[in-house]
Amino acid sequence: MAYKADDDYDYLFKVVLIGDSGVGKSNLLSRFTRNEFSLESKSTIGVEFATRSIRVDEKVVKAQIWDTAGQERYRAITSAYYRGAVGALVVYDITRNVTFDNVERWLKELRDHTDSSIVIMLVGNKADVRHLRAVDTEAATAFAERENTYFMETSALESTNVEKAFTEVLNQIYQVVSRKALEATSHSTSLPKGQTINVGKDDVSAVKKAGCCSS
Amino acid sequence: MKGLRRSTTSSSVPSTASPRLSPSWIHLRSLLILASATSPRRGSLRSPWTKRKRKHSLSHRHWHNLLSPDGKFHDGGVKFIKKVRSGGVDPSIRAEVWPFLLGVYDLNSSSAERSITGIQKRKQYESLRRKCQQLLDQCHRGDRLKVIDEVSNSVSSIFNKDCKFHDYEDDASTRPSCFSAEYLYNLQDDHSIHDGYYSSNLSYFEKEYRDQLTSIDRYAWGAESSSSESSLEDENELLLASSISDSCVEHDPILTKIPSIRGDFSEYNRTPEDFATWQRIIRLDAIRANAEWVIYSPELAAVSMEKALHSAASVGLKDYEDLDPGMVYHAARMVAVLEAYAVYDPEIGYCQGMSDLLSPILVVMEEDHEAFWCFAGLMRKARQNFRLDETGILRQLNIVSKIIKCKDLHLYQHLEKLQAEDCCFVYRMVLALLRRELTFEQTMCLWEVMWADQAAIRSGIRKSARERMRLRAPPADDLLLYTIAACILQRRKLIIERYSSMDEIVKECNNMAGTLDVWRLLDDAHDLVLTVHQKI
Numbered sequence: 001m002a003y004k005a006d007d008d009y010d011y012l013f014k015v016v017l018i019g020d021s022g023v024g025k026s027n028l029l030s031r032f033t034r035n036e037f038s039l040e041s042k043s044t045i046g047v048e049f050a051t052r053s054i055r056v057d058e059k060v061v062k063a064q065i066w067d068t069a070g071q072e073r074y075r076a077i078t079s080a081y082y083r084g085a086v087g088a089l090v091v092y093d094i095t096r097n098v099t100f101d102n103v104e105r106w107l108k109e110l111r112d113h114t115d116s117s118i119v120i121m122l123v124g125n126k127a128d129v130r131h132l133r134a135v136d137t138e139a140a141t142a143f144a145e146r147e148n149t150y151f152m153e154t155s156a157l158e159s160t161n162v163e164k165a166f167t168e169v170l171n172q173i174y175q176v177v178s179r180k181a182l183e184a185t186s187h188s189t190s191l192p193k194g195q196t197i198n199v200g201k202d203d204v205s206a207v208k209k210a211g212c213c214s215s
Numbered sequence: 216m217k218g219l220r221r222s223t224t225s226s227s228v229p230s231t232a233s234p235r236l237s238p239s240w241i242h243l244r245s246l247l248i249l250a251s252a253t254s255p256r257r258g259s260l261r262s263p264w265t266k267r268k269r270k271h272s273l274s275h276r277h278w279h280n281l282l283s284p285d286g287k288f289h290d291g292g293v294k295f296i297k298k299v300r301s302g303g304v305d306p307s308i309r310a311e312v313w314p315f316l317l318g319v320y321d322l323n324s325s326s327a328e329r330s331i332t333g334i335q336k337r338k339q340y341e342s343l344r345r346k347c348q349q350l351l352d353q354c355h356r357g358d359r360l361k362v363i364d365e366v367s368n369s370v371s372s373i374f375n376k377d378c379k380f381h382d383y384e385d386d387a388s389t390r391p392s393c394f395s396a397e398y399l400y401n402l403q404d405d406h407s408i409h410d411g412y413y414s415s416n417l418s419y420f421e422k423e424y425r426d427q428l429t430s431i432d433r434y435a436w437g438a439e440s441s442s443s444e445s446s447l448e449d450e451n452e453l454l455l456a457s458s459i460s461d462s463c464v465e466h467d468p469i470l471t472k473i474p475s476i477r478g479d480f481s482e483y484n485r486t487p488e489d490f491a492t493w494q495r496i497i498r499l500d501a502i503r504a505n506a507e508w509v510i511y512s513p514e515l516a517a518v519s520m521e522k523a524l525h526s527a528a529s530v531g532l533k534d535y536e537d538l539d540p541g542m543v544y545h546a547a548r549m550v551a552v553l554e555a556y557a558v559y560d561p562e563i564g565y566c567q568g569m570s571d572l573l574s575p576i577l578v579v580m581e582e583d584h585e586a587f588w589c590f591a592g593l594m595r596k597a598r599q600n601f602r603l604d605e606t607g608i609l610r611q612l613n614i615v616s617k618i619i620k621c622k623d624l625h626l627y628q629h630l631e632k633l634q635a636e637d638c639c640f641v642y643r644m645v646l647a648l649l650r651r652e653l654t655f656e657q658t659m660c661l662w663e664v665m666w667a668d669q670a671a672i673r674s675g676i677r678k679s680a681r682e683r684m685r686l687r688a689p690p691a692d693d694l695l696l697y698t699i700a701a702c703i704l705q706r707r708k709l710i711i712e713r714y715s716s717m718d719e720i721v722k723e724c725n726n727m728a729g730t731l732d733v734w735r736l737l738d739d740a741h742d743l744v745l746t747v748h749q750k751i
Contacts, residue, residue: 022499040503042504043499043567046642048721049718070567071488071567072488073488073605074567076605077642
């Protein structure tokens with residue numbers, strides 16, 4: 001899982017981070033991409049993104065992770081950025097029930113705007129604040145099973161499970177992409193190297209690059 | 216101006232098809248970097264915003280010379296506005312000057328009039344705070360549902376009874392507007408709140424509501440209705456204020472549809488936000504405000520722990536264990552003012568980003584009620600950007616897009632190619648008025664210049680032909696948008712030659728913090744106002 005140079009990758013996956021305000025989306029992102037955490041990270045206005053490349057199955061996967069504003073009011077602009085996403089982390093705060101209750105709405109919105117093959121992980125963040133826990137792990141697990149999403153509890157502050165959550169999502173996306181590629185090749189034997197593989201509604205993500213000499 | 220000349224020059228040179236930078240451009244760029252690095256303190260207050268006529272900020276001495284013994288401007292504020300437009304305000308007099316720039320005080324007022332206004336405004340703010348306190352207590356008691364029900368009932372009775380002052384009362388879509396004015400009116404337990412400023416805001420709301428369909432339920436956010444009848448006298452006051460300000464309220468035309476990613480915007484299903492949500496997010500944002508302001512106000516930062524804890528307790532602020540007393544105090548003041556604003560302007564309530572706008576004001580204005588009214592003055596224009604239906608912000612983005620199109624078709628066509636011509640990448644810049652991109656001091660300079668333009672327009676200060684020549688550009692209500700467009704135009708070469716997706720432009724914009732020269736941006740913005748303003 002070494003950090004790689006920015007332009008040297010085999011796949012580019014777009015992943016979105018969604019969930020209520022203050023659940024820790026920006027810190028999950030900064031923990032994963034820069035190994036940083038800030039108690040005074042400002043509210044995200046509109047959208048921001050960061051990237052990190054990891055190795056999956058001998059391939060370099062570049063994750064482009066979009067961090068969005070959590071407030072209801074920003075949803076029109078943020079939902080526009082779902083376009084082309086192949087993975088999503090739906091985040092809630094384990095110390096605030098309301099943020100877990102709202103997950104259902106976030107999921108609905110996500111599914112309305114993205115392809116059905118999108119890989120979704122439910123993330124219960126702030127797991128380090130044990131004494132204030134309001135959402136049971138069991139309840140969240142059951143919910144994730146019902147909604148057919150992956151689930152993990154994380155702490156961006158203590159750096160617990162953050163790496164694991166993102167890499168799991170990227171791994172799963174990779175599996176989807178590989179499966180689709182395999183299906184495509186079985187249908188057409190003449191798929192040239194460098195073929196764009198659509199896993200989302202359009203081809204923003206999951207572009208298999210044509211060898212090492214492409215720019 | 217010089218900066219824009221530079222970009223004009225470069226735009227006349229057809230860009231090469233090669234995605235790489237040409238060696239000559241790299242050379243030129245390193246020269247520019249060198250030039251900007253060696254220019255004397257351009258980011259500081261002492262800088263002018265035109266290189267040719269270097270000017271200083273409005274100084275303490277100059278400020279007092281502008282005023283006659285009764286505290287009135289000798290010339291109705293013309294010199295004052297002109298000075299601030301060109302150089303901003305010296306930090307030592309900001310607290311005195313900002314209320315004029317933000318329309319809290321009339322430019323024609325005397326000291327005596329201002330002290331009366333000041334007392335009234337203080338009372339009005341205290342009244343808003345009392346209402347916040349009631350709402351907070353109710354939320355804690357958990358009787359919100361009951362309260363919402365009461366409000367809904369009283370609202371419908373008000374609506375049926377007291378809609379006389381609207382000439383469009385039969386139109387169902389206007390109901391919330393009537394409701395809103397009356398509702399806000401009844402929300403206040405102190406009738407002195409209805410001075411000109413406040414009433415003009417009411418009419419502002421009315422206009423807003425006429426333009427959109429909103430649900431009455433959205434406003435049933437847990438307020439107790441203190442009285443449901445209003446006197447005829449007060450109604451007339453409202454009517455009067457409404458007709459006066461009708462002429463100066465800016466209209467927000469129905470947004471022309473912005474293509475590409477905004478396509479499904481109108482069908483978007485929104486869930487209403489309620490006051491409890493705002494209360495929660497306000498506290499969240501107040502606590503995570505950064506400490507950038509501390510060096511600008513050591514006195515506020517050095518507040519005692521006792522005072523900080525007291526103010527935190529008074530607004531029900533928790534979860535601040537890791538913060539210094541100064542930060543706790545700042546956070547508590549932020550909660551107080553933002554909550555009061557949400558009550559004052561329930562159509563907007565609280566939206567993330569507003570805390571960014573309030574923070575510099577809190578640092579300059581030491582009293583909460585002064586900070587509140589300055590903030591309300593700033594929001595008079597900025598509130599459009601925070602509307603729930605996003606029409607205000609989209610209209611602003613559309614103007615930035617038009618400015619770029621007018622000035623630099625080549626860049627615009629490149630943006631079109633990347634499906635980025637809607638300029639969504641400047642969203643944050645518009646919303647937070649460049650607060651996230653500029654330093655604290657730079658932000659205040661930019662805002663002062665911007666406010667001076669708005670104050671000139673608001674008070675109808677018209678320049679003589681000679682003045683116009685000297686000042687070059689007329690005051691622009693949208694100076695911010697020209698500044699933002701200038702910011703993008705300064706990067707035209709980079710965008711055209713290096714960027715092949717909108718993502719890259721988003722990244723560029725998100726990483727601009729700390730790289731901007733506010734006075735050069737204003738030079739360029741000024742030039743844009745002069746050249747393309749008529750066409751927009």
